[in-house]
Amino acid sequence: MTAVVPPDIDITGVGRSYRGRSRTTDALRDIDLSVARHEFVAFLGPSGCGKSTLLRLMTGLDQPDVGTIRLRGQSPRTFRRTGALGIAFQDPALLPWRSVARNLALPLQVLGRRVRPADQAIRTLLKRVGLDGYEDALPGQLSGGMRQRAALARALVTDPSVLLLDEPFGALDQITRRMLNIELQRIWSSQRITTVLMTHGIDEAAFLADRIVVMHARPGRIARIVDVPFPRPRDPALFGHPDFTAFCEHLMHAMQAPGP
Numbered sequence: 001m002t003a004v005v006p007p008d009i010d011i012t013g014v015g016r017s018y019r020g021r022s023r024t025t026d027a028l029r030d031i032d033l034s035v036a037r038h039e040f041v042a043f044l045g046p047s048g049c050g051k052s053t054l055l056r057l058m059t060g061l062d063q064p065d066v067g068t069i070r071l072r073g074q075s076p077r078t079f080r081r082t083g084a085l086g087i088a089f090q091d092p093a094l095l096p097w098r099s100v101a102r103n104l105a106l107p108l109q110v111l112g113r114r115v116r117p118a119d120q121a122i123r124t125l126l127k128r129v130g131l132d133g134y135e136d137a138l139p140g141q142l143s144g145g146m147r148q149r150a151a152l153a154r155a156l157v158t159d160p161s162v163l164l165l166d167e168p169f170g171a172l173d174q175i176t177r178r179m180l181n182i183e184l185q186r187i188w189s190s191q192r193i194t195t196v197l198m199t200h201g202i203d204e205a206a207f208l209a210d211r212i213v214v215m216h217a218r219p220g221r222i223a224r225i226v227d228v229p230f231p232r233p234r235d236p237a238l239f240g241h242p243d244f245t246a247f248c249e250h251l252m253h254a255m256q257a258p259g260p
């Protein structure tokens with residue numbers, strides 16, 4: 001008999017509202033989802049459907065009004081403090097006065113681990129995201145795409161078991177974004193870190209994810225959950241395949257259809 005592995009992420013009945021002086025915004029309502037170990041799930045939805053709100057709740061930087069979130073059975077805040085959670089936001093938020101390698105060392109230093117920017121582990125990680133040779137560069141000397149690569153490497157530096165990505169490539173041009181999608185797939189395929197990606201990029205979600213959670217706005221809620229039918233590893237040529245185009249069209253309809 002094989003042991004049943006519990007899900008890495010458990011979201012149950014989560015709701016979150018923002019109360020302003022004149023009105024209340026229902027940012028999220030009735031969010032239920034489990035993400036299995038090694039799974040890649042993308043939340044896909046228009047601006048304002050609550051993706052960033054949900055991601056912040058999953059990091060433990062904000063608390064739901066109702067419902068619970070558990071990461072490997074722990075509260076997000078407790079889990080984050082173990083270093084097992086990797087996080088990358090749309091804004092790479094690198095410290096401008098620290099070199100790329102010293103930015104990468106920071107999460108390890110925060111956890112109290114002994115690390116030097118010249119350590120082999122940091123060099124290997126920079127190589128993996130295509131920043132070989134940029135160890136000593138300052139963030140201001142990098143392009144937007146390179147800064148996002150550095151932010152992705154920083155999210156991976158603690159060797160996390162769960163990775164949360166909030167539109168990490170959203171501000172990039174289409175070509176750079178696609179290149180980083182391909183690299184993220186390569187990294188995920190080799191490490192199989194349980195990953196949640198928030199995105200409004202339909203082809204990004206379809207290329208990367210095992211399952212896509214289509215969100216609707218006002219209130220932010222799950223409209224439907226779609227299995228991605230393409231086998232792995234996925235070749236970059238998939239982006240141009242007619243089946244892929246048809247699947248993206250299907251997702252577009254799911255985003256626009258009146259939801260539950």
Ligand SMILES: Nc1ncnc2c1ncn2[C@@H]1O[C@H](COP(=O)(O)OP(=O)(O)OP(=O)(O)O)[C@@H](O)[C@H]1O
Pocket residue numbers: 018019025026027045046047048049050051052053054200220
């Ligand atoms: N701090 C806040 N105070 C008040 N309302 C907020 C706050 N943060 C988000 N909201 C509102 O909650 C809703 C969900 O916002 P959220 O940023 O989570 O959506 P999103 O899907 O991430 O959007 P985007 O793709 O544009 O980042 C929106 O209507 C937004 O205006």
